[in-house]
Amino acid sequence: MNVQAEHHDGVLVAKVEGRVDSSNSQDFERQLHEAFGDDAGAVVMDLGQLAYISSAGLRVVLLVAKTLGQRNVGISLCSLSGPVQSVFEISGFNRIIQIHENRTDALAAAGK
Amino acid sequence: MSASLTLRVPNRIEAFAGVTEAVETLGREEDWAPDVAYAVVLALEELATNVVRHGGSEEGASEIEIEVVSTDTEARVEVRDGGKPFDPFHDAPEPDTEAVLEDRKIGGLGVHLVRVLMDEASYRREGGRNHVTMVKRRS
Numbered sequence: 247m248n249v250q251a252e253h254h255d256g257v258l259v260a261k262v263e264g265r266v267d268s269s270n271s272q273d274f275e276r277q278l279h280e281a282f283g284d285d286a287g288a289v290v291m292d293l294g295q296l297a298y299i300s301s302a303g304l305r306v307v308l309l310v311a312k313t314l315g316q317r318n319v320g321i322s323l324c325s326l327s328g329p330v331q332s333v334f335e336i337s338g339f340n341r342i343i344q345i346h347e348n349r350t351d352a353l354a355a356a357g358k
Numbered sequence: 359m360s361a362s363l364t365l366r367v368p369n370r371i372e373a374f375a376g377v378t379e380a381v382e383t384l385g386r387e388e389d390w391a392p393d394v395a396y397a398v399v400l401a402l403e404e405l406a407t408n409v410v411r412h413g414g415s416e417e418g419a420s421e422i423e424i425e426v427v428s429t430d431t432e433a434r435v436e437v438r439d440g441g442k443p444f445d446p447f448h449d450a451p452e453p454d455t456e457a458v459l460e461d462r463k464i465g466g467l468g469v470h471l472v473r474v475l476m477d478e479a480s481y482r483r484e485g486g487r488n489h490v491t492m493v494k495r496r497s
Contacts, residue, residue, distance in 0.1 A: 268407045300403050301468035329396035336474045338455025
């Protein structure tokens with residue numbers, strides 16, 4: 247698992263690669279906090295290269311979304327595919343976090 | 359084709375990486391569709407994690423037995439442990455997947471995912487052990 251941070255016109259994009267499970271979810275949380283820092287205006291998590299996530303990783307996504315929400319920082323997800331997308335939908339996360347089909351749509355929405 | 363796999367691992371979260379690898383190898387050999395492999399690996403992780411957290415014995419002090427049987431029609435998974443009686447499908451709280459972000463509780467999702475992703479899930483207490491059996495159909 248690896249989190250890469252990129253900046254696009256004031257929007258922070260965190261690209262997550264690999265697998266997030268109970269054995270590395272703490273590391274996932276730490277890497278996300280490092281990527282987001284304290285000054286991001288809006289955050290997009292690009293999950294196009296995320297191969298697997300279980301409830302341990304979903305818990306981290308929810309925690310991070312809540313923390314950013316309290317700071318009035320918008321967060322959205324993009325590029326979910328296959329079983330990863332199903333897992334987010336079954337969890338009801340599509341109702342609490344905006345999910346976009348691709349990064350372009352996510353950046354356009356975040357920039358508004 | 360039919361193949362099976364039995365693993366005994368210590369009740370430690372770190373022990374789980376080897377289980378994932380072994381099950382994914384079996385899935386590749388048995389030509390499972392991606393959603394079947396994902397569901398089986400996730401079901402095993404969620405249930406084994408539950409045993410580690412709620413089984414009542416110190417981490418690393420007991421063993422979890424995992425059995426996976428793959429046939430042409432289904433992947434069948436059983437997780438057995440000697441911890442205190444715990445039926446994850448009745449004793450675990452149901453998450454509120456309709457809640458808004460501010461009200462959404464952290465956690466409680468694992469068993470919910472297993473219930474939805476697997477086609478069958480059942481629990482029995484037998485011989486002083488918990489047995490959780492789950493089935494994912496392949497078509």
